[in-house]
Amino acid sequence: MKLHEYQSKMIFAKYGIPIPKGRVAATADEAKHIAEELGGRVVIKSQVLVGGRGKAGGVKVARDPKEAGEFAQQILSMHIKGLPVRKVLVDEAAAIEHEIYFSITNDRAAKKPVMIASASGGVDIEEVAATTPEKIVKVHVDPLLGLRDYQARDIAASIDLPRELWRDFSRIASGLWRAYLETDATLAEINPLVITKGNHLVALDGKMMIDDNSLFRHPDLAEIRDVDEEAPAETEARRHGLSFIKLEGDIGCMVNGAGLAMTSMDIVKLFGGEPANFLDIGGGAGADKVAAAMRIILSDPNVKAVLLNIFGGITRCDEVARGILTAMDEVKPNVPMVVRLVGTNAEEGRHLLENANMTTAETLADAAKKAVAAAKG
Amino acid sequence: MSILINKNTRLLVQGITGNEGLFHTTQMFAYGTNVVAGVTPGKGGEWVLDGKVPVFDSVKLAVDATGANCTCIFVPSRFAPDAMFEAADAGIPLIVCITEGVPVQDMMRVRNYLDQKKVRLVGPNCPGLLTPGEAKVGIIPGDIAIPGSVGVVSRSGTLTYEVLYALKLAGMGASTCVGIGGDPVNGTNFIDVLEMFEHDPQTEKVVLIGEIGGTDEEKAAEYVAAKMTKPVVSFIAGQTAPPGKRMGHAGAIIEGGAGTAADKIRALEAAGVKVAKHPEEIPSLLK
Structure with a gap:
């Protein structure tokens, strides 16, 4: 079961991972109100369970609430890869210095969870893996031991993260690990994890997939399944x-x-x-x-x-x-x-x-x- | 000879008093399998199958009393990981887990723990094992296969029956049939079984039944090319499956272009494996 970006980011926030301020809207009016609350530039992001939303025109930056309403109107009338857009996420726009990729998923061949990171974030990670595999770092986690702090530090070092951000990164890694574990995720992905102009780490976009076989112990997640998408x-x-x-x-x-x-x-x-x-x-x-x-x-x-x-x-x-x-x-x-x-x-x-x-x-x-x-x- | 199980296997059934457990224990017993004990916590002291099989409260008690050396698990998915840990801790060297729907994170913990204990697991989400004429551990209908020299290994359940039945209709028998299950993280894989068949004197030829998802078939193809002297025939299910959709088995999903039927067939053919267009074609390719 796939979760929407806004649902994934709500889970991230619960585990202490910094996310941009924002809320989800189902109408242009709501989107405009949210933009007024946030003030400044906002990003309007279509919430559909497919990739390539940006390329399809489903993500737009608005300068003011009026424009936020207009863009939300446009995006809410779109179909992306055949799926109608029913909701948009209105997030404050971040000032981005650098984009990182970071995820935890199941490596079925190794029979272990694997953390995947890259200094080249914000793009399709499968493309990075295909064209420049040396830019991807993989660290397996022993499922009986769980994530160790040194493993998070190793990742931070190998993607050349500035040292002053290692501690924050470790917190994010540990939060993502707990989110992955406690929701029985098959994928917990932050892409991009950005370093802002102010030198903070923020999870700008997120994607989670939950193991259908585990839903018996996650009634709260089973409930948020978006049946409109199937x-x-x-x-x-x-x-x-x-x-x-x-x-x-x-x-x-x-x-x-x-x-x-x-x-x-x-x-x-x-x-x-x-x-x-x-x-x-x-x-x-x-x-x-x-x-x-x-x-x-x-x-x-x-x-x-x-x-x-x-x-x-x-x-x-x-x-x-x-x-x-x-x-x-x-x-x-x-x-x-x-x-x-x-x-x-x-x-x-x-x-x-x-x-x-x-x-x-x-x-x-x-x-x-x-x-x-x-x-x- | 056969692999994994034979007439000397001393079988324990976990979840023996449940509907499925009891039904299939009756079938396994009728087939001639040496079912020595069952476990259902809270029902120790009872007997099933008209007083022929004793029930114990724990695997440890059952092993101590009966010397069981193989267990077949029928408990519901939420209890299956615990059942596997319990069997491993009680010293059982071969665990066959029939249960489907075990969460994958649980399976990663189980598999890593069992590896440390050097315990062999078959499944979960599998039909189990059948050594025709000797023993069956699991749910494969006994009457669809006859004893013979073809080793069968498969990720699927009913598709395996289809193949065994086609072999039987063609007058060909099986040495052992191993259903390894359709889950993304399981115990025994293709290569483990191919290696056993390669060293089993009774097995002359091998049938490998794969399906979309993962890269186990590709790895099996590498193994066949490098190590197998016995001929291998294969069938791959899911040639018409659309990408990104889970086809019933949690393992059967094509992700990021990897794990397609076409990739697997190409790898197997390059390793000298004859790949059938449909399951009923398999007997003629074995001749």
Whole structure:
């Protein structure tokens, strides 16, 4: 789960990381008021969960409250990479001397958290990594020990931070570490961390991503998820514990298991079709969950055929069949369905679906071919 | 011979009295696995499976009483890290964690702790292990595979079943099937298992089932090129996956252009691995 810049910076502030004064606004009027309060120049920043906001014109500096209102008006009517801008952050403008990059993320290969820093901040860090990897410093943190002070000092020294700022940097590093730890973040990024003309360190922009699997212990974070930023069907799927991603094709897919779900999409494409979605009903799904999955798939008007591929293990095929029947009763779909049931209680499942007017398939390849043919009518 | 588990494995089940734990313990027992004990805190002294398997309050008590040398974990995700720490502290050398949804920061702590103790972990978020005809630890349906000489290692669950079943239909059996799980931070990785298969006399050929995300398949390809004498056939799931979206498995996400199916297939083919276009093509590539 991604957090907005303003949400990330609120978390930073909670952990003692200096951020610019500012507030979030949903209308041009609010933005103007905030600018009046702050006085002086302000930055109007679109709050959408994609990168490249600046390049898209979603970040503007305003000289006075009137201009702040005008810019907010413009930005609030924009779409950035397809996402409508619903909020802007109005921050006091900083006098920037230098920009640093600083983040903590999970290094899956090393199985450890890693701190990443660079004296070249403010730009796309992946580009810095690709073109000038020597400008990037990485320090792994032992997850059983936590961040040690010397590691923060080592980073400060290796990005050539002036010595008088080391103590402040250590405080920021320790704050970011605690923020990362206590929110179960998979990324806590400050970019840029600026040295101001007045020689202070300030986190000008921030980005946090939270591990979805940890939300059971962070109800406060689960609550601030911005569901406006995802397809409604994805929100609905999450509510039912389903893993769903909408795609552009016309063959709806319902599968158990993520790997098999991806494979089913791949094989549809291999035989000349286009998958309409990724959908994993998960292990041990009961009839209710299957029915919800079917409703979600059929709510997509692009869907011309549905492929159901269930390899029963922990999931029982008869339960799946019951779910399919429930959903069909409710939704009365008028698209052809191809179903393949293998594994635990497959026989019972097939028996239940005998009179349901569905095409059956023996193998995965056979099922995909039949679904592609059905979608082409 | 096989790898990791065989008919002599003395299995403990953590979370044995839960719905899933009990269902799958019954299946593992029926398959012939030597299930010696179960653990559910607060239910010590009870028996399950018609009085055949004793339940203990802690892993330590279960190990002391039964000599269990492998554990299979079915506890909910919020308790799974503790279950893994407990098993390691009780001296169990092989932990198989079926539970999905364990937070990644927990897994980093678990993995670093287990490494210090030299404990092998398979999973989490995995289907477990199957040595056909001998033992199964986890949730792989026993009847979809027959004993044989193909070693199978996979990041996926049901996709693994698909492959085992395709092998069986083609009359080919498996030496051991290892589901390493789909999480970004897990215990055993591809290279660990490839190395075991390379040294296992029963295994003649290997099937490696990967998916998008991370670089484990690329590293496995390097290992195959440098160290493997046995032929390897592969399949990679997620060729049509859009970047930046998590495809169910926490590990299956393409970040910053790394970890795409195309990259992995290229690396594997360069290492002399035949890569199947779909899972049912695998048996013909093994011939």
